[in-house]
Amino acid sequence: MRLLIINVIFLFFVGIGISFSQTLDSLDGDKVHKISYYENRIHKYREGWGNVIPTYFKAQFAGGMGVLSLGFGWDYGHHDQWETDLMFGYLPKFNTRKNKVTMTLKQNFIPWQKKIGKEYSYNPFICGLYLNTVFSDQFWVKEPDRYPKGYYGFSSKIRFHAFIGQRFTYNIRENKFKHWKDISFFYEISTCDLYVVSAFTNKDIRLKDILSLSLGVKFQIF
Amino acid sequence: MYTFVSCDIFDYHPYDGKIKGKTNVNAKNIERITESCKGLKEFKFAFISDTQRWYDETEDVVKDINSRQDIKFVIHGGDISDFGVTKEFLWQRDILERLNVPYVCCIGNHDCIGTGEDVFQKVFGNPNFAFTAGNIRFICLNTVALEYDYSNPIPNFDFIENEINYSDSNVEKTIFCMHCRPYDDQFNNNVAKAFEHYVLSCKHIQFCITGHIHRTEIIDLFGDGLMYYTCNCIGNREYYIFTIKDNGYEYEVVDY
Numbered sequence: 137m138r139l140l141i142i143n144v145i146f147l148f149f150v151g152i153g154i155s156f157s158q159t160l161d162s163l164d165g166d167k168v169h170k171i172s173y174y175e176n177r178i179h180k181y182r183e184g185w186g187n188v189i190p191t192y193f194k195a196q197f198a199g200g201m202g203v204l205s206l207g208f209g210w211d212y213g214h215h216d217q218w219e220t221d222l223m224f225g226y227l228p229k230f231n232t233r234k235n236k237v238t239m240t241l242k243q244n245f246i247p248w249q250k251k252i253g254k255e256y257s258y259n260p261f262i263c264g265l266y267l268n269t270v271f272s273d274q275f276w277v278k279e280p281d282r283y284p285k286g287y288y289g290f291s292s293k294i295r296f297h298a299f300i301g302q303r304f305t306y307n308i309r310e311n312k313f314k315h316w317k318d319i320s321f322f323y324e325i326s327t328c329d330l331y332v333v334s335a336f337t338n339k340d341i342r343l344k345d346i347l348s349l350s351l352g353v354k355f356q357i358f
Numbered sequence: 359m360y361t362f363v364s365c366d367i368f369d370y371h372p373y374d375g376k377i378k379g380k381t382n383v384n385a386k387n388i389e390r391i392t393e394s395c396k397g398l399k400e401f402k403f404a405f406i407s408d409t410q411r412w413y414d415e416t417e418d419v420v421k422d423i424n425s426r427q428d429i430k431f432v433i434h435g436g437d438i439s440d441f442g443v444t445k446e447f448l449w450q451r452d453i454l455e456r457l458n459v460p461y462v463c464c465i466g467n468h469d470c471i472g473t474g475e476d477v478f479q480k481v482f483g484n485p486n487f488a489f490t491a492g493n494i495r496f497i498c499l500n501t502v503a504l505e506y507d508y509s510n511p512i513p514n515f516d517f518i519e520n521e522i523n524y525s526d527s528n529v530e531k532t533i534f535c536m537h538c539r540p541y542d543d544q545f546n547n548n549v550a551k552a553f554e555h556y557v558l559s560c561k562h563i564q565f566c567i568t569g570h571i572h573r574t575e576i577i578d579l580f581g582d583g584l585m586y587y588t589c590n591c592i593g594n595r596e597y598y599i600f601t602i603k604d605n606g607y608e609y610e611v612v613d614y
Contacts, residue, residue, distance in 0.1 A: 198368035225371075231480040232375035232473040270373065275472050282504060284543065292442065292472040295372060330372055330441050333411075334449075340413035341449065348369035 192356045199350030201225040201240045201268045219244040242266035259303040268295045299326035320354040372443045373472040384483035387460035391431045398492035402428045405598040407435030407569030408591035415592045416453045422614040424458045431459050435569030436466025436537030442474025464498045466537040470505035486517045493530040501536040503546035518556045532560040539568040539586050554580050
């Protein structure tokens with residue numbers, strides 16, 4: 137959400153900048169093909185917003201952000217090695233009083249890609265970090281006022297997760313029914329801040345107690 | 359494939375409330391306690407408290423209690439979890455399950471964070487509960503009022519009143535167990551004196567045992583002769599052993 141807001145603010149200022157430079161250009165008087173100030177501004181405006189169109193959709197099972205999370209995101213960098221996802225997850229109530237919705241902001245790093253023939257590729261290592269928040273009045277970012285300052289000293293509403301994993305991609309050929317550019321399947325092994333803190337000071341809590349598996353699929357649009 | 363399915367390898371959320379293994383622990387263990395202490399007028403029990411995020415120390419206290427043959431049961435004074443995270447309750451339960459004797463758990467303030475109370479209710483049971491061991495009625499109360507609003511009466515006087523009126527010819531004495539004692543930061547201190555009044559109305563009240571403050575303290579809190587025994591946290595490797603005698607009681611602070 138914050139990423140979107142920053143993007144919108146950025147576009148707003150870019151828009152103002154463009155309109156200013158365009159005013160100067162039009163003073164030179166290109167009489168052959170004159171793009172009006174308005175047309176140019178709208179073109180840049182559309183182009184700017186075009187940059188924030190998500191490039192893929194993702195669905196992920198488990199991973200500490202709900203049973204099933206759906207979201208979208210953007211890939212960028214020289215080799216599209218960076219991906220930023222915004223996901224919304226559904227968490228059934230199990231033994232608690234309410235069903236819950238979660239929101240995740242996830243940063244992925246995909247340093248290597250290996251091609252397997254023309255249609256397949258494989259990422260031997262992916263890693264990343266994500267922030268998860270849960271929408272429920274049972275949790276707080278900061279303790280409510282009734283507690284002395286710093287009583288618990290952590291936020292029950294916001295979790296930090298880290299993961300490593302692998303990914304396998306099927307590049308869909310042109311002549312086949314083509315709805316997506318490619319489809320990737322991935323798995324991740326992740327943990328969160330509170331688990332790490334628990335394991336760190338105790339021999340009794342092992343690595344297998346704090347690590348968990350999640351599975352996902354990514355649909356690349358363009 | 360079997361291990362893939364049977365292992366709990368998927369984590370939906372730290373506060374998901376997904377519980378694997380034994381539930382309703384208190385009620386199941388109370389049956390065992392009542393059975394093993396039937397007719398006894400003299401017996402020993404242990405009181406441990408505040409085991410949150412001290413898994414190694416909890417493991418050690420279990421071993422220490424198991425090395426003694428004279429303990430009939432163990433009472434946990436609350437703060438089983440540190441963050442209210444579901445897994446914390448299960449990790450602690452699994453360690454406490456290694457005790458050779460039955461145990462019961464009171465609720466602590468840390469156990470109420472997030473979905474913690476829901477998980478506590480499922481794994482251990484109602485935060486207000488009572489049981490009979492030998493000739494003693496143990497009344498275990500939820501006293502962490504700061505975690506609730508006025509829609510939840512903490513401490514629950516109706517529950518205490520029911521216990522005052524509880525009639526069982528085997529019961530001759532009463533002991534109270536709770537996480538926070540009156541005048542702690544968590545207690546509803548507006549009713550501290552009323553609470554004491556109710557406690558004193560119970561049949562031959564012996565003493566109260568509490569936790570929360572992470573140090574051993576033995577104090578006549580209201581100057582009325584009723585002793586409050588506050589148990590150290592397990593991180594400081596101390597716990598109590600109480601010996602109930604036909605005529606009075608003894609206590610021991612165990613350093614392990």
